[in-house]
Amino acid sequence: MHVPDGFINAPVSAAAGVVAAGAVAVSLRGARRELDERTAPLAGLVAAFIFAVQMLNFPVAAGTSGHLLGGALAAILVGPYTGVLCIAVVLLMQGILFADGGLTALGVNITVMGVVTVLVAYALFRGLVLVLPRTRRSVTAASFVAALVSVPAAATAFTGIYAIGGTTDVPIGRVLTAMVGVHTLIGIGEAVITMLTVGAVVAVRPDLVYGARGLSTPLKLRVDGELVDAAPTTPAAVPARSPKKLWTGGVVTALVLAGFVSFYASASPDGLEKVAADEGIDAKVRPHAAADSPLADYGVEDVDDARLSGGLAGVIGVGATLAVGTGAFWAVRRRRHETGAQV
Template identity: 70%
Template sequence: MHVPDGFIDAPVSVATGAVAAAAVAVGLRGARRELDEQAAPLAGLVAAFIFAVQMLNFPVAAGTSGHLLGGALAAILVGPYTGVLCVSVVLLMQAVLFADGGLTALGVNITDMAVVTTVVAYGIFRAVLKIAPNRRRTVTVASFLAALISVPAAAVAFTGIYALGGTADVAIGKVFTAMVGVHVLIGIGEAAITALTVGAVMAVRPDLVHGARGATARRLELRTGTPVTPGRTPAPAASPVSPATARTVTAAPATKDAPATPAPGAPRRSARRVWAVGLGAALLCAGVVSFYASASPDGLEKVAHDKGIDTKTEDHAAKDSPLADYGVKDISDARLSGGLAGVIGVGATLAVGTGVFVVVRRRRADADAEAR
């Protein structure tokens, strides 16, 4: 759903740029509360993983493909504020290095693909956890539903932006119907990828899933004394406890805002293995699997061509970039060129994303130190 230059006029592009800048500023501030020593490098990995999986276009309908947007996945894994930043980093790297998504349309893309998807997805995710049983399985189901709805929500948002500043004279009703229709199908793929990824992390390290904090805890009650089964005489206890001295100890579950850190004195579990596996998966997707991705246009490209909203598309300012169109310039072998470009993209996104999140984490640590 990367919007190219020329789809949206200058005033609306500037306005969405201001919205995107404000959202990123809020995200930077809010991410201080979400990031700890483990989450900062993991957030960089989430950004790199989203970049890699976005290269894997999957077929959804006749002559149309779709790809992950990533807002739901990022929000659930590392938090909504950090999630906005993750997707924004991905969109920035794609626009600057790969000529994917217009530079003048960067504000449109961040507003639509980073802000709308993250806010909608995380709101639905939290709502499902509140009304459904508080279990690990619920986290996966909530992830599926959140991702499923976030994609057509982004399509609706694009339609609204186009209604305000579209450069082609096309009936908005036609754009709305076509965009929402195809992106409902793409949302199914997004939901499957998101649920599988969140479920995989939940299976090995639920403490690393921001959205699952408090979702796997159980209220535990321990009553001193000997339990009595109806109809049976209790066995004599070595140390009888009178009703007056019997008491119940209740362990309350952690809240959703509880930090994902062990109790004082408890050893911290390393996230290095999860980080290594995640990086390996991202490199595999971008460097190898991407070669087998669908070559059909994605949902927005297909709708733009069919409905005529691409008549004023402008050439990308970075069209002559050495990595434009996800290929390394002057390498004739398509498999090698695309795979190498994907690996470079994963590395660059990981470096930039991790750098941003580590700086945010350090600023939080400095602020905490000053408060003491």
């Protein structure tokens, strides 16, 4: 759902940029409370993983494909504020390096794919885990529903922005119906990917899943024939486990997905591209400012072999996103530490 340049007029694009900048500013402050020594590097990994999985377009209907948006996954794994930042980093790297998503539309993309998906998904996720049994299975089930709903919500948000600032005169009702319809199907794929990823991390390191914090069932002890809750274990009594193994496994997985599996992704246009072509909302689309980038369209310039070119581009993208994301989140973490020391 990467919006290119030319879909939305300049005033509305600028307004969306202000909204996105405000959301990022708020998220930078909020992320200080979510990140610690263990989770800061994992946030960079989440951004790199989302970049990799977004390269894996999957078929959803005749001539249409979809890909992960990632807002629900990021929010559940590392927190809603950090989740917005993860998606912003991914979109920034895609726009600058790979000419994917317009640069003038960056604010629109962050608002739609980052802010809306995170807010909708995390609010729904938190509501579900409050009413479901306090188990790991509930966390994965809630992640499925949250991710499923977040995608058509993002499609609705885009349609609303287009209704205000679209550059072509098309029936908005038809656009809304088409966008929500195809993105509901894409949402199913998003939900499966999110559920499997969250479930895998919860299975091995539930302590590192932000959305699973405080959801463990208290230990029961039998006292005088009755089951009572055991006294909670103090944090000091639990030795901190290094996330190094999870981080290494995640990086390897992201590299394999982007460098190898992406070659087998669907070549069909994604949901937004298909709707835009069918409904005529792409009539005034403009060439990307980074169209001459050596990595444009996820290929390496002067590398003729398509498989090698795409694989190298994917590996470079994962590495760049990991480096930028990890550096940014460590900086946010350090800022929190310095602010706390000054208080």
